[in-house]
Amino acid sequence: xxxxxxxxxxxxxxxxxxxxxxxxxxxxxxxxxxxxxxxxxxxxxxxxxxxxxxxxxxxxxxxxxxxxxxxxxxxxxxxxxxxxxxxxxxxxxxxxxxxxxxxxxxxxxxxxxxxxxxxxxxxxxxxxxxxxxxxxxxxxxxxxxxxxxxxxxxxxxxxxxxxxxxxxxxxxxxxxxxxxxxxxxxxxxxxxxxxxxxxxxxxxxxxxxxxxxxxxxxxxxxxxxxxxxxxxxxxxxxxxxxxxxxxxxxxxxxxxxxxxxxxxxxxxxxxxxxxx
Numbered sequence: 650x651x652x653x654x655x656x657x658x659x660x661x662x663x664x665x666x667x668x669x670x671x672x673x674x675x676x677x678x679x680x681x682x683x684x685x686x687x688x689x690x691x692x693x694x695x696x697x698x699x700x701x702x703x704x705x706x707x708x709x710x711x712x713x714x715x716x717x718x719x720x721x722x723x724x725x726x727x728x729x730x731x732x733x734x735x736x737x738x739x740x741x742x743x744x745x746x747x748x749x750x751x752x753x754x755x756x757x758x759x760x761x762x763x764x765x766x767x768x769x770x771x772x773x774x775x776x777x778x779x780x781x782x783x784x785x786x787x788x789x790x791x792x793x794x795x796x797x798x799x800x801x802x803x804x805x806x807x808x809x810x811x812x813x814x815x816x817x818x819x820x821x822x823x824x825x826x827x828x829x830x831x832x833x834x835x836x837x838x839x840x841x842x843x844x845x846x847x848x849x850x851x852x853x854x855x856x857x858x859x860x861x862x863x864x865x866x867x868x869x870x871x872x873x874x875x876x877x878x879x880x881x882x883x884x885x886x887x888x889x890x891x892x893x894x895x896x897x898x899x900x901x902x903x904x905x906x907x908x909x910x911x912x913x914x915x916x917x918x919x920x921x922x923x924x925x
Contacts, residue, residue: 694836704798707746721877732876748794821874838862871899
């Protein structure tokens with residue numbers, strides 16, 4: 650029995666020391682206007698209907714005269730949008746689209762400059778640490794098409810949500826070789842443990858600030874979905890910000906990674922005053 654226990658512990662040690670199976674990449678879109686733009690929708694998802702996700706935000710980010718990109722975001726209050734830091738990094742101006750499933754036909758839009766972007770000071774593009782940003786916008790009027798998503802309660806900061814289903818939405822790729830689709834799409838995905846996710850990407854990428862989902866059947870977030878919401882299917886509370894997938898491809902079956910919103914509730918409160 651003692652030899653069996655030692656052998657088992659040795660095998661566990663080998664698993665923990667194993668190198669990552671896949672390299673993560675941030676879900677940044679290609680330059681807007683390029684012939685090979687990586688737009689479209691979530692892979693193997695479903696088309697959203699009008700007002701289904703009234704917190705969904707589209708972002709056109711201008712980084713230079715010749716460089717712009719597309720991301721998603723979540724409206725969390727009258728003046729605030731939550732998105733990914735890899736989206737806002739280097740942005741000079743951001744046009745925020747609100748209230749429509751058609752990404753180029755918003756009911757309301759605002760353009761703000763870099764002074765209204767609050768990127769997490771600990772953002773690290775190499776390991777995608779603290780991949781989260783806030784964007785301040787002029788006060789928007791709520792309607793059936795424009796509503797904020799609820800943040801988790803601060804008292805639930807230690808919830809893992811493992812095994813629960815959550816919905817990701819966005820205008821990202823429909824497949825690894827797709828072209829632009831104008832309509833918002835969504836997909837329900839099962840939240841998995843960080844231990845399982847770290848077996849793919851490594852513990853330097855998957856930390857306590859990360860939340861991951863399984864992508865069975867080729868359903869996944871993809872390029873163009875960056876910064877968008879992951880909300881619990883049960884109560885529509887925002888638990889994730891779309892961050893990364895495997896460099897091998899969105900539909901290859903590797904987990905998709907998100908920023909774990911519960912890890913940043915105090916940071917969000919300090920900047921916006923919003924908390925539950």
